[in-house]
Amino acid sequence: MNIVGTLKTITAKSILDIYGLQLNANEIQINETKSEFQGNYTIVLFSLVKQLKKSPEVLGAEIGENLCANHQSIVSAFNVIKGFLNITIADELLLEYLKSPSVGETEKKSKSKVMIEYSSPNTNKPLHLGHLRNIFLGWSVAAIRKENGNDIVKTCIVNDRGIHICKSMIAWKMFANGATPTSTNTKGDHFVGEYYVKFNDVLKQQVEELIAQGKTKDEAEKQSAIMLKTQQMLLDWEQGNPDVIALWKEMNSWVYEGFDATYKKIGADFDKVYYESNTYLLGKEIVQKGLEKKVFYKKDDGSVWIDLTADGLDEKLVMRKDGTSVYITQDIGLAEQKYNEYQCDKSIYVIGDEQNYHMKVLKLICQKLELPSTNEIEHLSYGMVELTTGKMKSREGTVVDADDIVNDMINIAKQRTVELGKVADFTADELEHLYSIIGLGALKFFLLRVDPKKRMIFNPEESIDFHGFTGPFIQYTHARIKSVLRKVGGVEEAINITSTLLPLEKQILLLAEQFETVLEESMQESDPSKIAIYVFNLAKTFNTFYAEHSIANAENEEKKKLRIAISALTAKVIKKSMQVLGIEVPERM
RNA sequence: GGUCCCGUAGUUCAAUGGAUAGAAUAGAAGUUUCCUAAACUUUUGAUGCAAGUUCGAUUCUUGCCGGGACUACCA
Numbered sequence: 001m002n003i004v005g006t007l008k009t010i011t012a013k014s015i016l017d018i019y020g021l022q023l024n025a026n027e028i029q030i031n032e033t034k035s036e037f038q039g040n041y042t043i044v045l046f047s048l049v050k051q052l053k054k055s056p057e058v059l060g061a062e063i064g065e066n067l068c069a070n071h072q073s074i075v076s077a078f079n080v081i082k083g084f085l086n087i088t089i090a091d092e093l094l095l096e097y098l099k100s101p102s103v104g105e106t107e108k109k110s111k112s113k114v115m116i117e118y119s120s121p122n123t124n125k126p127l128h129l130g131h132l133r134n135i136f137l138g139w140s141v142a143a144i145r146k147e148n149g150n151d152i153v154k155t156c157i158v159n160d161r162g163i164h165i166c167k168s169m170i171a172w173k174m175f176a177n178g179a180t181p182t183s184t185n186t187k188g189d190h191f192v193g194e195y196y197v198k199f200n201d202v203l204k205q206q207v208e209e210l211i212a213q214g215k216t217k218d219e220a221e222k223q224s225a226i227m228l229k230t231q232q233m234l235l236d237w238e239q240g241n242p243d244v245i246a247l248w249k250e251m252n253s254w255v256y257e258g259f260d261a262t263y264k265k266i267g268a269d270f271d272k273v274y275y276e277s278n279t280y281l282l283g284k285e286i287v288q289k290g291l292e293k294k295v296f297y298k299k300d301d302g303s304v305w306i307d308l309t310a311d312g313l314d315e316k317l318v319m320r321k322d323g324t325s326v327y328i329t330q331d332i333g334l335a336e337q338k339y340n341e342y343q344c345d346k347s348i349y350v351i352g353d354e355q356n357y358h359m360k361v362l363k364l365i366c367q368k369l370e371l372p373s374t375n376e377i378e379h380l381s382y383g384m385v386e387l388t389t390g391k392m393k394s395r396e397g398t399v400v401d402a403d404d405i406v407n408d409m410i411n412i413a414k415q416r417t418v419e420l421g422k423v424a425d426f427t428a429d430e431l432e433h434l435y436s437i438i439g440l441g442a443l444k445f446f447l448l449r450v451d452p453k454k455r456m457i458f459n460p461e462e463s464i465d466f467h468g469f470t471g472p473f474i475q476y477t478h479a480r481i482k483s484v485l486r487k488v489g490g491v492e493e494a495i496n497i498t499s500t501l502l503p504l505e506k507q508i509l510l511l512a513e514q515f516e517t518v519l520e521e522s523m524q525e526s527d528p529s530k531i532a533i534y535v536f537n538l539a540k541t542f543n544t545f546y547a548e549h550s551i552a553n554a555e556n557e558e559k560k561k562l563r564i565a566i567s568a569l570t571a572k573v574i575k576k577s578m579q580v581l582g583i584e585v586p587e588r589m
Numbered sequence: 590g591g592u593c594c595c596g597u598a599g600u601u602c603a604a605u606g607g608a609u610a611g612a613a614u615a616g617a618a619g620u621u622u623c624c625u626a627a628a629c630u631u632u633u634g635a636u637g638c639a640a641g642u643u644c645g646a647u648u649c650u651u652g653c654c655g656g657g658a659c660u661a662c663c664a
Contacts, residue, residue: 034608044607046644083644084608122664162664276664303662312592313660320662327664356593357659383594384658391657422625438627450602453594455657457601466627468613469602476627484624533603536612547620547629589627 003089003097003513004030006074007041014066019052038079039086040510046083056083091501094509098565099497104572106516108149110523115153115342116142118350119268122159123255124168125193127262127402128392129385129458130352133447135268136582137382138350140448140528143580148523153342156270157334160252161277164196166233169247170226171195171202181254187403189258192251197394202226262403266440267582272341274334282333283325286369287318295368306365316361331362336371346376348526353381353453380526383455385447400460409464410439416466423588437584438472444583445471449532469536471583474574477539479589480546481571488552488564497562504545508566511538512573519580528581535577542570 008025015021029044043063045056052059060080067075067087076090097103118138121127127135142152172195181191203226210220221227236244263269287304290296296304296318304319318329325333338347351359359379366377384391385400392399414435417423426434442464449469450456466472501509514534522530551567554560578585 029605031607036609046607082608159664164664317662322662324662326662353594354658416627420627455595459601465614470613472627476625480625480628487624543628546624550623552624
């Protein structure tokens with residue numbers, strides 16, 4: 001059922017019947033009624049005034065009459081205030097909804113096959129808070145699409161080669177003395193990250209010395225001994241030097257072990273992982289194709305370019321003069337490879353907004369080359385996570401490490417839970433699990449509740465609250481409902497109930513009914529924050545209701561049955577909503 | 590310089606051109622003989638500035654001020 005959709009349809013029909021004006025149902029503007037007015041939904045009449053040449057008051061009265069008369073089972077009352085027609089939904093419609101066998105289930109409508117690329121780390125340092133936003137977003141958008149019926153392929157492109165990897169390797173050779181993650185009892189990605197930091201320390205020192213000798217900063221960076229060594233190592237790597245390759249493989253394997261542990265802990269997973277070391281040579285035939293189609297042109301030095309100035313962008317290099325492909329060319333090549341393997345209808349890239357320009361160029365080039373494989377590219381662009389102290393900068397050590405913040409959150413959850421002392425009978429394993437889902441729930445909800453494309457600020461001092469618009473608040477609401485249902489017992493199905501609904505009961509049912517609509521919107525906009533806001537409202541409304549009305553001591557059996565059914569439905573919808581955010585919801589906490 | 594994004598309560602976030610700009614936190618005041626107080630109730634408090642478009646602007650247009658990103662033969 002879709003009440004808003006139904007309302008639009010019958011309103012359009014009423015308008016046709018009364019005025020003979022044919023309107024598309026989607027042209028009807030319906031909002032939720034503001035709480036200070038009577039009614040549940042509001043039809044905004046202003047846009048009709050011009051077409052029908054009647055005052056809003058008259059329009060509202062006439063349409064309202066018509067709706068009430070012809071659709072008694074849907075509209076039970078109406079009132080008109082200025083240009084707003086406020087509609088009250090009939091109790092019986094909501095009771096019917098509550099009784100329907102599929103209540104709280106999602107209809108799988110959209111069958112497309114969609115690829116979602118997310119996380120995409122470098123192998124020279126551990127994941128940080130920004131990656132977490134990326135990972136939670138990617139995972140959630142995938143889950144939202146899956147719930148809508150999409151066939152999902154989750155992928156990750158690992159940036160496992162290039163100068164930055166060589167930096168860690170050089171530093172390891174200089175300082176490690178054969179140490180490994182095992183020998184030092186360090187998580188692999190952190191272990192390698194430490195050498196990346198060491199590299200930068202040495203580089204900084206050498207650069208300072210060279211600057212003192214009168215070089216410019218640029219020169220100094222390029223000419224420093226450690227940088228020259230790194231450049232050489234990159235060449236060796238490209239030529240397949242066995243020693244370099246062996247070390248590279250070993251260090252990467254440490255990093256992957258570390259990443260896997262983190263992914264496992266936070267519940268991220270991939271169907272297919274691509275490695276840049278396998279794909280960085282891709283795209284050469286594309287350059288050829290582009291030259292043939294005259295989309296690209298060759299400069300005298302042999303480098304290949306595309307001119308995008310007509311599209312308001314610049315000239316972009318697509319192949320170096322030495323014949324190697326650049327990032328953008330690799331990306332096009334990889335897109336083709338992905339398509340050849342999976343034939344997806346759509347490809348979503350979860351990448352930070354600093355690459356907006358790059359992705360724009362990518363899409364443009366694909367269009368110009370008329371590559372069918374890259375038809376539906378969506379850049380799910382998200383804003384940087386900043387700290388109250390400013391941006392995260394690895395050089396200044398102000399990066400919030402992913403593992404650290406996850407562990408902190410779980411520890412805070414533990415501390416809070418222990419203080420409250422409500423789960424004394426849990427086993428040690430159950431407790432571990434509980435702390436984990438609460439801590440992660442807080443973190444995921446915090447990062448997902450904000451519109452992805454906006455920058456957000458994270459305050460590590462105050463950490464994340466467990467009160468208010470937070471994951472734990474919603475988890476807690478769910479746990480309470482479950483607790484009540486356990487104690488009250490009874491059947492959760494709403495059979496044979498005929499009762500007048502209280503305003504709050506009505507509100508809860510109307511909210512629950514909106515779940516699918518919100519889910520679909522959230523898919524179309526690739527925005528999990530819609531779900532987060534929605535589920536918070538549902539939980540909050542339920543809590544208010546709960547504080548005012550008893551279930552165990554309801555006025556009569558009928559009302560008790562009704563409230564049990566509503567509670568069960570609320571719990572179900574909360575669970576589903578949280579599930580697509582990647583947040584588990586406990587039975588008890 | 591060019592292109593793009595962002596400026597909303599003390600703070601963190603909302604608001605397809607619609608009603609008196611919503612929440613959450615923090616501040617103030619309350620609520621547990623009753624199903625989980627990680628809860629609930631009441632209250633204080635905001636659209637950077639200036640024009641324009643119109644019945645009506647946080648939203649659209651222009652200018653200014655402030656913040657950010659991109660503009661690499663790096664990835």
